[in-house]
Amino acid sequence: MAPETSGAAVRLDGIVAGYGQITILNGLSFTAPAAKITTLIGANGAGKSTVFKTIFGIVRPRAGSVTIGGEAVTGFPARELLARGIVYVPQGRNLFPTLSVRHNLELGGITLGSRALIAQRMEAVFARFPRIAERAEQQASALSGGEQKQLEIGRALLLEPKVVLIDEPSIGLAPKVVADVFALLRGLADTGVTTLMVEQNVRSALAVSDHAVALEGGRVAIEGPAGEMLANPRIKSLFLGGHMEQTG
Amino acid sequence: MRTALRIAALVAILAALIVAPQYLRNYGIYLLSLWSLFAIAAMGLNLTLGYAGQMSLAQAAFLGIGAYAVALLVKAGVPFWVGVPLATLVAFAVGLLLGFPALRVQHHYLAFATLGFNVLVYLAIRNEDWLTGGSMGIGQVMGFAGMPRPSIFGYSLRRGIDFYYLCLAMLCLSTLLVWLLLRSPWGRAFAALRDNPVRAESLAIDIRAYTLLAFAIGAGLAGFAGAFYAPLVQLFDPSPFGLLESLSLLLMVVVGGSGRFWGPHIGAALVLLLPHWLQALLPAWLGPPDQWYLFVFGIAVLVLLTWCPGGLLAIPDRLRARAQ
Ligand SMILES: Nc1ncnc2c1ncn2[C@@H]1O[C@H](COP(=O)(O)OP(=O)(O)OP(=O)(O)O)[C@@H](O)[C@H]1O
Ligand SMILES: [Mg+2]
Numbered sequence: 001m002a003p004e005t006s007g008a009a010v011r012l013d014g015i016v017a018g019y020g021q022i023t024i025l026n027g028l029s030f031t032a033p034a035a036k037i038t039t040l041i042g043a044n045g046a047g048k049s050t051v052f053k054t055i056f057g058i059v060r061p062r063a064g065s066v067t068i069g070g071e072a073v074t075g076f077p078a079r080e081l082l083a084r085g086i087v088y089v090p091q092g093r094n095l096f097p098t099l100s101v102r103h104n105l106e107l108g109g110i111t112l113g114s115r116a117l118i119a120q121r122m123e124a125v126f127a128r129f130p131r132i133a134e135r136a137e138q139q140a141s142a143l144s145g146g147e148q149k150q151l152e153i154g155r156a157l158l159l160e161p162k163v164v165l166i167d168e169p170s171i172g173l174a175p176k177v178v179a180d181v182f183a184l185l186r187g188l189a190d191t192g193v194t195t196l197m198v199e200q201n202v203r204s205a206l207a208v209s210d211h212a213v214a215l216e217g218g219r220v221a222i223e224g225p226a227g228e229m230l231a232n233p234r235i236k237s238l239f240l241g242g243h244m245e246q247t248g
Numbered sequence: 249m250r251t252a253l254r255i256a257a258l259v260a261i262l263a264a265l266i267v268a269p270q271y272l273r274n275y276g277i278y279l280l281s282l283w284s285l286f287a288i289a290a291m292g293l294n295l296t297l298g299y300a301g302q303m304s305l306a307q308a309a310f311l312g313i314g315a316y317a318v319a320l321l322v323k324a325g326v327p328f329w330v331g332v333p334l335a336t337l338v339a340f341a342v343g344l345l346l347g348f349p350a351l352r353v354q355h356h357y358l359a360f361a362t363l364g365f366n367v368l369v370y371l372a373i374r375n376e377d378w379l380t381g382g383s384m385g386i387g388q389v390m391g392f393a394g395m396p397r398p399s400i401f402g403y404s405l406r407r408g409i410d411f412y413y414l415c416l417a418m419l420c421l422s423t424l425l426v427w428l429l430l431r432s433p434w435g436r437a438f439a440a441l442r443d444n445p446v447r448a449e450s451l452a453i454d455i456r457a458y459t460l461l462a463f464a465i466g467a468g469l470a471g472f473a474g475a476f477y478a479p480l481v482q483l484f485d486p487s488p489f490g491l492l493e494s495l496s497l498l499l500m501v502v503v504g505g506s507g508r509f510w511g512p513h514i515g516a517a518l519v520l521l522l523p524h525w526l527q528a529l530l531p532a533w534l535g536p537p538d539q540w541y542l543f544v545f546g547i548a549v550l551v552l553l554t555w556c557p558g559g560l561l562a563i564p565d566r567l568r569a570r571a572q
Contacts, residue, residue, distance in 0.1 A: 056450065079452040088450055096443035098507070099436065106433045107440050111452045118433060155451075 008069035008085075008162045008194045009034040010055065015064035017054045024050045026218030028064070032211065037185060037195040039205045039226065041239050042215035048198040049091050051215070052165045055196075056081060056088045068163060082111045087156040091167035091198070094152045097141035101132060101151060104140045108155030118158075125154040146177035153184065163194045170201045182208045202239045206230050214239070265416055269409045277408045281480050283520050284415035285473040288422045290500040290512035292469030295426065297498070298507035299435075300462030301442025302350050306362040307497040309369035310339045310467040312489025314474020316373060319386050319395045328398035332475045339471020340464045347463035351456055366494050373486040385485035386478075394483035405479075415476055419513075422469060427509065429465075438462055439507070470497075503549060505559030514560055522548070 010032040018024040024047040032038035040048045053059040055066050057076045066074045068086060081088075095104050105125060109118035126133035129150050135143060143151060149169060156164060166185070170178040178201060186208045189195045199205035206212055209226035214235060222234060229235050269277045293307045317335035322328055349361040373380050381388030386395060397406045398414075405411045429435040440448040441458050449455050478484065496519055504515025523545050530540050556563055 058450070077452075078450055079454070082452045090447070090450060094444070094447050094450075096440045096447070098443055099439055103433075103436050103439075107436055107448075107451055107453065110433050110437060115433065 007034050010038075010163060010194060010196060011067040012051070012055070013065045013067065015051075015054055015061045015066070017050060017059050017061040017064075019059070023062075024218055025054065025061070028215070028219055030213045030220050030223055032194060032196050032213075034069075034194050035189060035192045036210035037189045037197060037208060037226075038211040038213060039202075039209040040196065040198045040213050040215060041202050041205075041235075042221075043238075046215045047218055048215060049167055052088060052090070052167055052196070052198065055165060056086075079111060082159055085159060085162040087159055087161040087164055089152050089156050089164070089166040089169070091171070093148070095140040095143075095148055097139065099140055100137055101140055101143065102136040104151060105132075105155050105158060108158040111159070121158045121160070125158055128157070129154050145172045146174065146180070149173060149177070149181060153181070157188075161193060163196070164188065165196045167198045168200060169197065170199060170205070178204065203230070262420075266413075269412055274408050277412050278480075279521060279524065281408070281412040281415040283516055284412070284419040285477050285480065286497070286500065286520060287419055287513045287516040288473035289470040290497055290504070290516050291422060291426055292466035292473075293497050294466075294501045294504075294506065294508075294512045295430075295438065295469070296462045296466030298501055298505075298511065299430065299442060300438040300458065302347075302459060302462050303355060303358040304346075304362045304463065304466065305359050305491070305494050305498065306346060306366040306369070307466070307470050308489045308491070308493035309366040310343060310470035311474040311477060311493070311497075312369060312373060312486065313339045313342055313467075314471030315478040315484060315489070316380055316386070316474075317471070318475040319390060319478045320379065322395065323390050328396075328479070329400075332472070335475040336468050336472040339474065340468035343467020343471075344460050344464040346467065347460035350459050350463060363491065363494075366491050370486050370490050373489065381485070383485055383487075385483055387483050395478040395481075397479045397482070411480060415480065418472070418476055422472065423513075426469075430509065442507070499549065503552065503559055505561030508559065508561040511559055511561050518560070 012031075013029050015025050015028040016023060028051065040051060042048050050059060054061050057078060057080075060075050064074075065072055068084065071084075073081065073084070073086075078088075096107065099107075102122070105122050106118055109121055112118050112121070126136065131147055132151050132154055135147065140148065140151065153166070153169070156166075164185075169181050169185070173181065182204065185195055185197065189210070197205060197209070206226045206229055212224065212226045212229040213220055214222040214229070216238075221238075222229065222232060224232075265280070268280060272280070289307055289311050292310070293304060296302050296304050314335045317338045318328070318331040321331035321334055326334070346362060346365055350358055353361060374383050376382070377384065377388065379389070380386065381390075387393075397404070397411055399405055400414070403410075405414050430438070437448065437453045437458055440451070440453055441455055441462070445455050448458075477488075481488075500515035500519045501512055502515070503518055504511030504513065523542060526540075526544050530544065552560070556566055558565070
């Protein structure tokens with residue numbers, strides 16, 4: 001990535017947000033350092049996805065601010081955020097199932113406004129993901145889960161982002177594919193992309209992350225370097241105990 | 249190779265459409281002209297419904313808006329070739345307005361909202377007889393000959409066969425424009441809207457704008473078709489622009505294959521022509537054909553859509569899937 005794009009730390013300050021009358025995030029503050037991977041962990045329903053939706057302007061915070069690379073972007077619509085190189089890969093299925101792989105990718109670049117530029121960026125994505133390139137003319141719904149995730153990530157990379165928000169990238173993927181996806185994210189962060197990830201696969205996610213934030217009750221329960229989190233007894237009892245984790 | 253084959257098929261069909269009138273009587277030529285125009289209107293509905301996923305039961309109303317707009321403009325002294333883009337624009341603008349309910353409601357609610365709109369347009373045309381001639385028809389305000397056929401570069405298109413070639417040319421033009429639209433990334437966004445609107449939004453596809461445009465462009469195409477429908481039939485009243493005709497346009501889209509590029513062309517042919525063929529083919533002992541053919545036609549549609557809900561153009565995919 002270009003040098004001026006490295007420096008886009010994401011800061012949340014006193015965020016209060018929720019759905020209708022219900023408050024999910026209650027005075028949430030943390031900073032995801034620039035060009036690092038920050039992993040958000042928390043129980044189901046803790047509000048991890050809500051954090052991303054708030055950053056991406058889908059949920060409007062009732063109080064607090066979101067600052068990216070020093071610029072206040074609270075409540076900005078998707079168009080404005082994409083224009084600033086902030087992309088979001090939501091939880092779950094994100095593709096347009098009846099469209100071809102190529103057309104799914106192409107739509108990721110619709111804000112670029114120029115067909116030549118879209119085509120050029122698509123070539124770069126195809127070069128990075130040969131499996132996707134081979135299947136360019138297939139319907140997106142015909143891809144395997146891992147290929148679909150690659151396509152989603154490829155589509156996000158089309159904008160050459162400086163901040164990537166990615167919600168549960170490993171869901172439904174085989175351990176080998178999960179490792180590939182994490183390695184890909186690691187590689188991106190090392191080229192200067194600020195990465196925020198939500199993961200249930202806590203142990204392996206923390207292993208590739210630099211920073212970690214644990215949510216509880218709509219606030220930060222614990223925050224610190226990812227390596228230390230793995231050793232933290234509270235984290236262990238809350239998120240690492242029991243059946244959820246096999247890998248180490 | 250596949251593209252070459254497709255182009256060859258297309259050229260062959262076009263050639264057949266060009267020579268066909270030599271072998272047809274007036275009524276056959278009239279039916280082919282009608283087919284060209286209905287295919288344009290159905291292409292519009294296919295964009296709204298098939299690609300963008302927005303239910304609309306008002307397509308015939310836009311056909312009517314186009315037909316009445318061009319007739320009234322010509323009556324007011326506006327040249328036909330200026331009236332056509334104006335009529336298209338009127339339909340486009342009204343279509344844009346009809347898009348607004350779609351920003352709030354979907355599916356069957358939207359079906360009823362658009363259905364209500366079609367009834368409203370129908371009643372407006374029927375009741376404002378000082379302007380439209382009401383149920384007595386356009387002849388009341390335009391004179392007994394009705395809407396005149398235009399000429400082009402000084403060449404009169406009064407004969408049915410000449411006017412057919414005009415309709416066919418307009419179908420080719422509309423097909424080309426829709427094709428260019430749909431193969432651009434911006435055209436693809438219509439399908440994104442249908443497949444996954446929430447995700448479309450997170451890619452900054454402006455779903456408000458695209459929903460409105462899906463209605464407006466769909467309506468504009470119907471208005472454009474309507475502007476040629478008026479000089480084709482010359483005398484008309486509001487009845488071809490009612491709810492039944494909207495349902496028949498919907499049937500064209502669904503039978504051909506909703507969301508498939510050539511669906512409207514095939515669907516329009518089937519819905520317009522099949523009843524006539526059946527009428528000719530059904531054995532006489534069944535009784536007067538006008539009582540039977542619709543019945544047979546209804547059953548054929550029912551069987552097709554039960555067996556293959558994706559329409560005629562989905563049949564090859566289905567057979568391929570079955571073979572595997
Ligand atoms: N659109 C919505 N409307 C109302 N409530 C919602 C909505 N989306 C989420 N919620 C509620 O907000 C809470 C937090 O949801 P969120 O999706 O942020 O959790 P999460 O931490 O991402 O959970 P998971 O690990 O299951 O993905 C949950 O109680 C959920 O039921
Ligand atoms: Mg979640």
